[in-house]
Amino acid sequence: MGFFTPAPEPMPAAELLALPLRDRLRVLTTTWVTEGFNTPRMLHVVYVLKMFGLYFAVGLAITSWTSSTVAFTDPATWFTHIITYQKLAVWLMLLEVIGLAGAFGPLCGHFVPMLGNIRYWIRPGTIRMAPWARKVPLTGGDERTVFDVVLFLAVLAALVFPLVVDAAPVPHVPVGTTAQELIPAYAFIPILVVMPLMGLRDKVIFLAARSEQYLPIMLWSAILGAVVLRGGSTAADFVDLVIVFKIIIVVVWVGAGVSKLGEHFINVIPPMISNSPGQPDFLKKAHYRDAPTDLRPSRLAWFMAHVAGTTVEIVIPLVLLLVTNSAVAMIGAVVILAFHIFITSTFPLAVPLEWNVYFGYIAIVLWGGFGDGFDASTYGIWNFHHGWILVPVFALALFGPILGNLRPDLVSFLPSMRQYAGNWASAVWAMRPGIEERLNELPLVENQIDQLQRMAPTPYSRDDAEMMLQKAVCWRSMHSQGRGLLSAMYEHLDDIESRTMREGEFMCNTILGWNFGDGHMHDERLIAAIQNRLGLEPGDLVVAYCESQATPWKVSTPQRYRVIDAALGVVERGTWQVSDCVGEQPWLPNGPVPLDVSWNAPGFVRQHTLTGRTVDDRMMER
Template sequence: MGFRTGDFPPVDTTTFLDEPLRERIKALAVHWVEYGFGTPRQVHVVYVVKLLVLYIGIGTALATWTSGVGPFWAVGEWWNEPIVYQKLVLWTMFLEALGLAGSWGPLAGKFKPMTGGVLFWARPGTIRLRPWKRVPLTSGDRRTAADVVLYLGFLAAMLVAIVLPGVPGAGLAHGAAGLVNPALLIAPIALVVLCGLRDKTLFIAARGEQYLPAMVFFAFLPFVDMIIALKLLIVSVWVGAGVSKFGRHFTNVVPPMVSNTPFWPPRWLKRAHYRNFPHDLRPSKLATFMAHVGGTLVEIATPLVLLLSTNRWLTSAGVVLMVLFHLFITSTFPLAVPLEWNVLFAYAAVFLFLGFPAGTGYGLGDMSSPWLTAGIVAGLVLFPVLGNLRPDLVSFLPSMRQYAGNWASALWAFAPGAEEKLNSIAHRPTANQLDQLLAMGYPAPAAEITMQQTIAWRSMHSQGRGLFSVLLDSLPDLDQRTVREAEFVCNSLIGFNFGDGHLHDESLIRAVQSRVGFAPGELVVVWVESQPIHSGIQRYQVIDAALGVVERGSWKVADAVAEQPWLPNGPIPRDVSWRRAGGLLSVRESGAADPAMGSSA
């Protein structure tokens, strides 16, 4: 891989796209093992510069300068100043909500322009996805001028809280700069909730499941209680993510994630994460060790030690381990690119557990009321517990299932020429990713192969093998269709993607259909829900954009993880629980729609 030249798959661009889909997936999956996306290193340097300059540089300078501490390069003078931590949390949330942090740039499918976020959410007429139908005043799927006002008001309120100086804090034992004025946090708390009730994309993009509780603690708790509550918050995120890694999915996440790491490790070590490269691309014993010792065990045990330890050296060792944990994730440049989030969590580990150790009055027993402790714990574990038991009810982010590999996912299969219809959507500030690459000077075959690398990446994960199995059984003409990873399609339609299939479920398909009007069979989507923690299956739907849901069923996760990405033995077994009039083909002929979804045609 060069600095300006990527590692393109070693295929004949004049013939490759004529090969059967499974042969293309095999070639691209084998290439992924050693090169990942094959992105030129200059792209990763852009991310590093953004992280160092926009996030760390400007963010730290703003937080320290407006708080009367610093200067920002004198870390020893402000690293344990509570107001600096508060403002860095707010700065991170501001950048996330603006679209300049996670899910930004080419690695997230944003080629030209490299930003989604504000380009969509500050523009009336774009697609809006309400989270709950029963909430009054949220009907429809079009962003209104009022939605834009709410969104811009939230951004403005966040900036005000960041730039104004601090005030004395109740119970603040040290910290000459005080705390962010609690009164300034009421508006952003209220506005992010209102924005989220109108559009779930905005709430998820702003990482409301983590930063909203932090803002509530900033606004309403006295200092000691606030610090302990913040410890409980970060521990709930770590432990929740660790628990979600139980099962068969996460082992399949580590090899392709390591393969996509740009600056290290060497190719031989990337290959070692697979059983027998290039013939068997299932995870090796090394990958299993990395997943469940370096991942699951570290993410559960270490935070609990940090929360309970009163030993300085044990606490310091735990902090170092969690800092290294987040730096490792940052170094892999995961496709959702949550780099700022990982840096913040590394700093939070230092600030909370070294700056305010449990043995110096900031332990669980030091909270003002055991009932307050119990209430905060119950509130923090509610959505992780519910989301693991009923993933259909909770996004994987409030469920704290980051990087678990157990995600709601989908593949979109377009009839020849049908994908181009998406470019007719009014008010959409981007074109399809294929057209973005063409506009950047990619030859058409190279642009298409680049996009197909994303479906090869999906095939290396457990749910990908199930999704392709259903497509292969449902569409005899699959080799002639354009198959797209739903995360990338979703990104170009609503300005954000982060691995959450709830952002491109039936509601998005219905919104797209109302604007495009696909004919029956032109767009077929296979969508699968996350696996409940107590179940061994994943439930899927086959959706025709024009006709609605035409099939429901499930597959065993054990069958999915046992197969190769390219399904050499054919589709994995599945249990069809419901099929409309004999299946997709008969529905396409009859035009019958599923009343559970309705028709927008």
Template sequence: MGFKTGDFPPVEQDTFLERPLQERLRALALHWVEYGFGTPKMIPATYVVKVIFLYVLGGTALATWTSGTAPFWNVTHWWNEPVVYQKLVLWTVFLESVGVAGSWGPIAGKFKPMTGGILFWARPGTIRLRPWKRVPFTGGDRRTAGDVLLYLAFLMSLLPAVLLPGVESASLTEALPDNTSGLVRPALLITPIVLYVLCGLRDKTLFLAARGEQYLPALVFFAVLPFTDMVIAAKLLICVIWVGAGVSKFGLHFTNVVSPMVSNSPCVPGKWLKRLHYRDFPRDIRPSKVATFTAHVGGSTVEIVTPLVLLFSTNRGLTLAAVVLMVVFHLFIVSTFPLAVPLEWNLLFAYLSVFLFLGFPAGDGYGVGDMSSPWLAAGIAAGLAFFPVLGNLRPDLVSFLPSMRQYAGNWASALWAFAPGAEEKLNSLPHRPTKNQVDQLQAMGYPLAVAEITMQQTIAWRSMHSQGRGLFSVLLKNLPDLDERTVREAEFGCNSLIGFNFGDGHLHNIDLINAVQARIGFAPGEWIIVWVESQPIHRGIQHYQVIDAALGVIERGTWKVADAVKEQPWLPDGPIPLDVTWTRAQAPTASAARPQVAEGLAP
């Protein structure tokens, strides 16, 4: 891999797209094992430059300069300043909300332009996805001028809290008599908190992009709690996030995440190390014992045990070791450049590990038992755990982000299958500031075949995950003309339609399909979606749907996760067993849909 030249799959570009889909999946999955996406080093370097200048240097310079602390390069003088910590959280919220942090750039499927976010959310007429239909004044799926003003007001409301100096706080002075920087003025946080909620009720995309499930509680703690309680509550928050993520990795999914994630890392020194994460490359590319160890010792165990040590340890040596481990953990994730590219989030959590647990250790009066009221501690802990618990039991009710299932592999996911030429219709979507990714790549100078093969690498990536094998099984069962269709990874496609995705299939469920269909009007059979919900933690199955954009849901069923993970990504033995629980009466088959349209027989 060169700086400007990537490792493109070694296939015949002129004929590769004529091969059956399963053959293409096999070739691209095998290539992924050794090269990942094969992107030139210039791409991760672009992310590194962005993070360094916009976040590490820009964020810390802004936070320290406006707080009256030592200059940003004098880290030893500000790393444990509470106001700097608050402002770095607020700056992260701002960048996420603009769309230049997570889910940014080519790794997330944003090629031209590389930013989604504000280009969509500050534009009236774009698609808006409300989280709950029963909330009054949230009807419809079109972004209005009022929504745009609400969003821009939210962005602007964050800046005074970042830019204005801290104010004196009696609770801070009592805890830290020598502190002169103060805290962010609590009154400046009221408007961002209110607008956070209002924007989220109007559009769940905005709330999730701004990582409201994690940062909104932090803002509330900043606004209403005295200093010591604020620090302890922040510890409870980050520990719930870590432990929740660790618990979500129980089961069979996460091992299938580690292997392709390591393969895609530009920091892994050699192909031999990548191949160690597979059983018997190239004959068997299911996860190896090395991948299982990495997943459940380096992943689940670290995320559950280490936070508990940090929360309750009063031994400075043990606390230091645990902090180092969590910093390394987050830096490892950064080094893999996962497809949602949450680099700023991971760097912030690495810093929070140091600030919260070394700056204010439990042994110095910042343990859970030091909170002003045990009932307050219990209430905060219960409130923070509510959505992770509910989301693991009923994933259909809660996004995987509030469920704290980051990187767990247990995701709601989808694949899109377009009849020949039908995908082009998406480019007629009104008010959309982008085109389909394959067209974005061509606009950058890639030939059509190269652009198409590049996009098919994303479905090969999906096939290497547990839910991908189930989704392809449903496609194979339902679409006899599958080899003639264009199959797309829905997470990438969703990014081009609403400006954001973070691996959450709830952002491209039936609501998005209906919103697009109302604007474009696909004919029956032109756009087929296979969509699957996350696995409940206490059950061994996943529920899927087959959706025809023109007809709605036409089939529902389940598959066993154990059946999915035991197969090769390209399903050489055919579809895994599926239990069809419901079908739409007399629904036209996908292969028969186009003739029906021509004859005027479609409903």
């Protein structure tokens, strides 16, 4: 890839687009091996500047302006004061809500402009997604109102408040700990009130804020922080608060590690490495069995997934939680920092870069020590003074991951702690000609084909823009669920070659302003909202959707899918075996993977029959 322009594509866009879908996928996936998404390096520079400048530097500057213990010009103070843990969490939550963190830019489907989120959420009339609209009073409907806009502005104000309020000194800290400060407990009350209310009106904003990551920090900062800052507190109260902060972070790490067990995650590693601008081509190819003919993961990819990835993400945090030796704690923190640096270097799609900066940095703060006399045993879980508090702490922290793995249909993959695990609810859209253009009739929506043709400094031609967007479908096909989704499309559509194929996550970003890999954002509820506004005909928009695999470490557990027609609703439900998906090439050279159909809408008949055989005939043959 070049600095201002992408690297040359494998063939002219017009020639590529003239190929059948299966051949287009083969060309794009084999090209992805070394080129990834093929965005200009200039965009990576933008991400780096945003990550270290806007987030880290400005966040530390805000901390130093409101703290008497942290000095922006003294880097040593950045790592020895717990106030940085709180302030940088609030600052990152604010950036996430605005759209200047994980959902920013082309790697998340925002081309022109690169900012989504706030542009949609301060405008009445855009689509909102209430999580329980039929069950919770006053949350029904899918159109943003003036009330929703006011509530969103209240969320922004509630996040600014703890940022700008002066830190309060901690009365008592253990011997050997430097003087500490905390954000006053009352400063967290507004966000703890308005964010859940916002979530009931629009789950998209609640999840975009990464509430599952940062609200627990704020909740316990309010509850235990009030105890620490009261007149009769002791040093033990401060120790308990720090340990709770550690538990919150460890649950995130371990939850993410556990979610990577199973057959999905190994398929995440090769395309992620391929998208890294810093990896040499030979190393990218080494993550595939025999690129370009066999793009299944290699043994190196298995090692990176299950040893350097899953094992590190589970074992090292557990060691950190249980360790009492300061040297071991510091080594573990450095390993975690290196882990997050590596993830950041790959510039993964959805770009959770600031999140990785925060978690790597906070590992050093929490386990590196609070002064020259720091002793890890002082802040170890074995030294927790009010043991009963651990029950609600662990209960709240583990509720989402446990329920989300047992019933993934009920919980977003974010509270389930399945970040980048490969086991995601996902979707692929198939539209008849002209339907994508009709999406521009939705409030504030401009389809990405049009956006790319306005990209600066190098606008794309229409064909080049189409090829760029088909790379997102190619990326999905390199993961396990993508092969199942495309199989469902092949089984359903006899006109698939004439249709516009799109990755559901990118479409969701265009319509709702945000998505971070959560297919729950663009399931049949979003499709119904689109249908209510556009009145599409049967077959105009067909969506293949799959749910996360429940308890993926059980090999026999199938993955559920459903097919949605915008005009008809859900028309088919069924399952596929993940092992069938991971055993195939991304372009499905052997045809669709077997689908086990469990339900069809009354009267619904699939469009597609292959070589004169019915779907039922093919299922019997298999």
